[in-house]
Amino acid sequence: MSAAQDVVPLARPVLGEAEERAVLEVLRSGQLSLGPRVPAFEEAFAARLSVAHASAVSSGTAGLHLALRAVGVTDGDEVVTSPFSFVASANSCLFERARPVFADIDPLTLNLDPQAAAAAVSERTTALLPVHIFGYPADLPAFEALGLPIVEDACEALGAVHADGTPVGGRGHPAVFGFYANKQLTTGEGGMLTTSLAAVKEQVDSERNQGRAPDMGWLDHDRLGFNYRLSDVACAIGIAQLDRLDEMLERRARVAARYREALAGLEGLGLPCEDTRGDRRGWFVFVVQVPAGGPPRDEVVLGLREHGVQSKPYLPAIHLMSFYRERFGHREGEFPVCEDIAARSVALPFFPEMTDGQVERVATALRAVLEPA
Ligand SMILES: Cc1ncc(COP(=O)(O)O)c(C=O)c1O
Numbered sequence: 001m002s003a004a005q006d007v008v009p010l011a012r013p014v015l016g017e018a019e020e021r022a023v024l025e026v027l028r029s030g031q032l033s034l035g036p037r038v039p040a041f042e043e044a045f046a047a048r049l050s051v052a053h054a055s056a057v058s059s060g061t062a063g064l065h066l067a068l069r070a071v072g073v074t075d076g077d078e079v080v081t082s083p084f085s086f087v088a089s090a091n092s093c094l095f096e097r098a099r100p101v102f103a104d105i106d107p108l109t110l111n112l113d114p115q116a117a118a119a120a121v122s123e124r125t126t127a128l129l130p131v132h133i134f135g136y137p138a139d140l141p142a143f144e145a146l147g148l149p150i151v152e153d154a155c156e157a158l159g160a161v162h163a164d165g166t167p168v169g170g171r172g173h174p175a176v177f178g179f180y181a182n183k184q185l186t187t188g189e190g191g192m193l194t195t196s197l198a199a200v201k202e203q204v205d206s207e208r209n210q211g212r213a214p215d216m217g218w219l220d221h222d223r224l225g226f227n228y229r230l231s232d233v234a235c236a237i238g239i240a241q242l243d244r245l246d247e248m249l250e251r252r253a254r255v256a257a258r259y260r261e262a263l264a265g266l267e268g269l270g271l272p273c274e275d276t277r278g279d280r281r282g283w284f285v286f287v288v289q290v291p292a293g294g295p296p297r298d299e300v301v302l303g304l305r306e307h308g309v310q311s312k313p314y315l316p317a318i319h320l321m322s323f324y325r326e327r328f329g330h331r332e333g334e335f336p337v338c339e340d341i342a343a344r345s346v347a348l349p350f351f352p353e354m355t356d357g358q359v360e361r362v363a364t365a366l367r368a369v370l371e372p373a
Contacts, residue, residue, distance in 0.1 A: 008358050010310040011182040012351040014248055015237075022236035029232075034209075037235035042192070044242050049170040051194045053201035056235055057208050060155035060178025062228035063191040064092035064129075066207050067174035070200045071149035073098045073127050079151075080120045081129035082112040083319045084338045089131050089153045090318050099328075101125070102319050104335040108273045110134065113337075114142035121146065132157035133315075134272060135184075135284035137168050144171075152176065155191070158184040159249040159282030168282065172196030174204075179234075184249060184284060185241040187234035251352035252283035258356055259286050259348070262363035266370060268294060270344065287314055289344040294370055297344050303369035304346075309362050314347035 026037060038056055046054040057063040073079055079093045083102040090100040103116035112130045128146065130138035131153040137160045143150055152169065154160075155178030160168035169175035172195065177183075179190035193204055206213055211225025230238075241248075256272070263269060268291025275281055290297050297313060304311045317338050319330035332339060348362055 007308045007310060008349045008361055009351070010312060010347065010349050012353065013181050013186045014244065014352050018240040018243065019237050022240045023233055026232050026236045031232055033229065033231050035232040037232040037239065038230065041235035041238045041242070044239055045192050046194065048242060048245070049167045049194055051170045051172070052196045053194065053198060055193045055195075055201055055204040055208065056230040056238070057191045057193055057204075058228045058230055059189055060153075060176055060180070060191040061088040061092060062208070062226070063176035063178075063193040064088060064151065064153060065095045065226075066204045066228065067151040067176050067193055068092055068096055068098070068127065068129070069207065070174050070195070070203050071127050071151055076124065077126040078122055078124040079127045079129050080117045080125055082131045082133065082338075083317050083335050084110055084315060084342060085131040085133060085153065085318060086155070086315060087318055087321065088155075089129060090324070093129070098126070100129070102335060104337045105341065107337050107341070108276070109136050109138075110273075110341060111136060111138040114139050114146075117143065118146055121148070127151055129153060132160055132168050134287055135160050135282040136273065137162050137279040137281070140171055149173075156183070156284040157282050159245070161280040161282075163278030169194045174200055179238065182285075184252065184282060185238065185245055187230065187238045187241070190230045190234045190238065248352045249282060252350070255350060255352070255354045255359060256283050256286055258359045259363070262359050263288065263366065266367060267291065269366075269370070283350075285314065285347050286350040287345050287347045289341060290346060291370065292340075292344065297346055300366075300369050301346055304362075304365050307361075307365035307368065309349060309365045311346050311348050314345055315342060317342040
């Protein structure tokens with residue numbers, strides 16, 4: 001890397017004066033938590049997804065935990081889910097002492113394969129937990145046909161749309177979004193659970209707030225609860241981010257299109273799938289698979305670093321993580337599609353304000369690493 005060149009970062013949120021003003025207003029109001037910004041953010045988010053209810057929570061992980069409780073997942077149950085996800089989707093089953101049962105993924109969309117999921121259903125299965133990985137809609141109609149309760153991990157999928165026009169997270173199943181700093185919309189940390197059912201919202205709102213019912217005084221709690229609340233400061237940032245969401249999503253899509261052009265000539269490189277069958281991706285990350293038989297993925301990550309380009313292996317297969325191997329005895333070879341994709345996947349720099357010049361730099365660096373002269 002030449003000294004004059006800046007490092008191209010992996011991700012960078014878009015935050016501006018609107019967010020600053022919003023935060024200042026909350027600070028000056030003195031009401032930092034359990035204030036009016038929470039329902040305001042929830043209502044704006046629900047309206048955006050044309051879904052009846054939304055509940056703000058402290059993280060995507062917290063939302064997944066409450067969503068699984070809301071569909072009744074409990075001790076000894078099995079939940080069929082994807083091994084190609086961020087670890088929190090599987091972990092959230094363990095919080096309720098249920099077992100995440102993995103099934104292989106579709107090699108094109110990288111989402112849980114409905115046929116493999118159907119084959120993994122047993123008498124103990126009480127829910128399905130598809131993940132809209134990298135913002136690409138999972139095949140919800142196929143999962144719905146299996147007739148089991150569904151929780152959607154939509155943490156990476158804000159802005160994605162199903163072929164029938166339903167926004168991801170708007171089909172009525174408890175669906176959970178994440179607002180960590182690399183996401184399409186960020187509140188620093190945070191999440192949102194959407195649902196069509198008032199009863200689910202009521203349960204989630206109580207359980208995120210120490211098990212307190214809306215009409216109860218501070219000190220009476222009629223069920224087990226957690227502290228999974230999102231602060232008013234975070235919700236105020238979320239409202240400001242929602243106002244600029246369309247623009248941020250458009251910019252991400254434009255950067256993705258630039259990447260496609262710039263990387264087109266790299267032989268054997270796996271690119272994110274194009275939108276197919278009417279499903280539309282909500283762009284979150286730009287993840288490629290290094291060519292089979294070429295330099296190993298980890299060497300590619302190191303090579304890119306030498307060219308001043310941040311990247312990371314993304315995502316590792318959950319079942320091969322040491323905790324999952326030890327706890328459940330998982331081994332290589334169980335989910336071959338997932339294992340091959342996970343071993344070759346690398347996330348490239350991707351953020352709304354990425355310039356064409358930065359995309360070119362990444363492409364040039366990747367070419368130099370994959371096809372050294
Ligand atoms: C697919 C997926 N599920 C769950 C999560 C967990 O979200 P959070 O980090 O907000 O707890 C993430 C976030 O990184 C994710 O990408």
